[in-house]
Amino acid sequence: MTDESTNPMREAIQSAIGENPVILFMKGSPERPMCGFSARTVAILQSLGQPFAAVDVLPDPRIRQELSALSSWPTIPQLFVNGELVGGCDIVTEMYESGELQDVLGLDVSTETEEPTAAEAPPLSIENRL
């Protein structure tokens, strides 16, 4: 019998989502995305100058399993803002084009010419926290 309350992988994912206001679960890293959908989502966040934490789901298939079980979302990437699933590449793209993504991220588009903050949150390694 599986006791979900003692599932360390799921707990690690949950705390990562809770601790990072903007977190992207993706294939590969922002510097080296391993899938076109992940690459596109990273490019959108970077074009907005939005710092974000990134988790590579590829090193351990359990990350993806537990993430999808948690979010009821079958595909990667998955973008979470303030603990809520915003969507995958399709929704993020649509919301970026309509300006809704900027709203969700709390970005003031009128000051878009400001220097984007250079500091990006370091990628997390969930598998190292087990």
Place this chain on the structure above:
Amino acid sequence: MSPSSAATPQELKTRIEAAIPGATATVTGDGHHFNAVVSAAAFRGLTRIAQHRLVYDVFGTEIGDRIHALSIQTQSGDQA
């Protein structure tokens, strides 16, 4: 249709339209990567996340497996 054979755009279209009441779907794809534009009155009032989940739910665990990737655009019919 046999779920073990390769997926086709026509199969995805048929299954989406059968599963979501009032849905019209346009599906393109190469057997692995698909794009579905789905319009349904059932989407009305739902968030995008909820609309896309309805479409993903048609295929369950086939997503990421037999259906390698499925891009979705949804329309509720009242936003055009």
